[in-house]
Amino acid sequence: MTNQAGAYSVPNLPPGEYELSVSAEGLESKVVKVTVAAAETQPVDVVLAPGMPPPPSLSDLGFTRQQLTGNPEEQARLDRRTHMLKIHQRLGLFTTVPLAATVVASLFVGGRQESRTGRNVHAALGAVTAGTYWTSASFAIFAPKVKGTKSSGPIRVHKMLAWVHGTGMVLTPVLGAMAYHQLGQGQRVHGIASYHGAVGIVTLSAYAAAIMSVSIKF
Amino acid sequence: MKELLCVCLVLLARPLAAAPGAQWTLVRSTLTYHVSHPLHQMEGVSHAARGKAVCAAGECEVLVAVPLRSFDSGDTNRDLHMQQAARGATFPMVTVRTKVPESSAASDTIHADLDVEFARETAHYKQVPFQVTTTADETRITGTIPATLSDFKIDPPSLLTMPIKNQIPVMVEMT
Structure with a gap:
């Protein structure tokens, strides 16, 4: 020494x-x-x-231990989130089919071409639409959240529009049921039930915009 | 008779001759990955890369690393989906290692063999060109790493059932 x-x-x-x-x-x-x-x-x-x-190593670069360490639980949460959102996306796209059919069927309800069959078909398609819609929505609502993440960008617009078409998907069937009942009684559609079509159009528009917001770059 | 004596020199003051090789530290950086989808193009940007080069015997070993979650595409959902697809919570860092001649700082272009570690996989890219701009007090390096998803065994994420393209070139700007 x-x-x-x-x-x-x-x-x-x-x-x-x-x-x-x-x-x-x-x-x-x-x-x-x-x-x-x-x-x-x-x-x-x-x-x-x-x-x-010695060659440079990650420890030379000043990253925190937390930044360098993997978190399998977090990965599992991300995997589950992605899985659920994929189902949400597919069911959401599928929902456009009965939704479009419901709109087409509405042309045969409440006008001169009004018939009980047309009304029933429209109501049945509306029920299918609401069913697939809320199933799709539940996968988004219950997908795991990631801590410390605040929505920004197109997904924020998508979520804001969901409040519009979500509300519409509650109101439209309710108002539709009221209108169906009134027509079945031989009455003209009146009161708040007369807003069924307008609310449906707003709901449809918000739903289409929500899909567009995450599909097309503006 | 031969014997071996081991004398361990313990020096508090390092002699000049023992000065380490030149070192370079990354001051600023912008890494941008580009993704193509049939419906639109998008980019994710990170300014969080850190890097260091240690030079000895005329050669520099370079390490650049960036946390995957530091990339921002302007949409939190897309960023989280990218992190999931790239197994970013389990393997949070992307690292790039290369060796370049020490003299290349004076060149206009460097052709570097890169080892990129991402999502647990390591991909090798041969002779990737980088442009070098040297001013009085800093050196700026720009180039594009021709990365693909398949290089790292990542299944292409899809939107509206349409997958993104396999190519995810990464533009690099380092100072």
Whole structure:
């Protein structure tokens, strides 16, 4: 072991040939041969060349431990969230089919072409639409939330529109049922039930806009 | 008679000859990945990359790393979906390693062999060109890494049942 200045001594060595190995952190090690004679002091100076610095590592970059460490539970939550939102997306797209059919069937309700069959078909399609819609919505509503995430961008618009068409998907069937009842009684549709068509159109428009908001870049 | 003596030098003051090789530290960066979908194009940007280069014997070992969750595409849902698809919660960092000649700082273009670790997989990209602009007090490096989803065994995410393209080029600007 040397002192802080690098000086060393190895006293009382028997005469002979020796190998002196010198090493220090950050420097290249060196081995030199030394011949020690009897009753002599043999000075040996060794100069070490700079060693290869260690390659950079992630710990050199100053990231926090939290940033560098994986979280399997978080990944499982993300996987479940994505899975549920995929179902939400597919069911949401599927809902457009009965929704469009309901709109077409509405053309045969309440006008000159009014018939009981047309009214029943429209009501049945509306019920299917509401069923698939709320099933789809439940997958979005109950998908796991990710802590510390605040919605921004098109998904925020998508969620705001959901409040509109979600409300519409409650009101439209209720008003429709009232209108159905009134027509069945041989009455003209009156009162708040007369807003069934208008609310339906707003709901349809908000639903289409919600799909567009996450599909097309504006 | 041969004997081996081990003398360990313990020095508090490092001699000049032992000065380490030159080191470079990433000061600013912009990494942008580009995704193509039949309905639209989008980009995710991160300014959170950190990097370091250690040079010795005429060669620099470079490491650049960026947290996956630092990429912002302007839509939180899309970013979360990207993190899920790329297994970002389990493997939160993207790292790029390369070795370049120390003299390349004076060149206009560097061709680097990159090892990119992302989503647990490591992909190798040969001779990726980077443009180098050197001013009085900084060096700016720009280029594009021709990454693909399949390089990292990532299934292409889909929107409206249509998958995105396999190519996800990553534009790099580092200072």
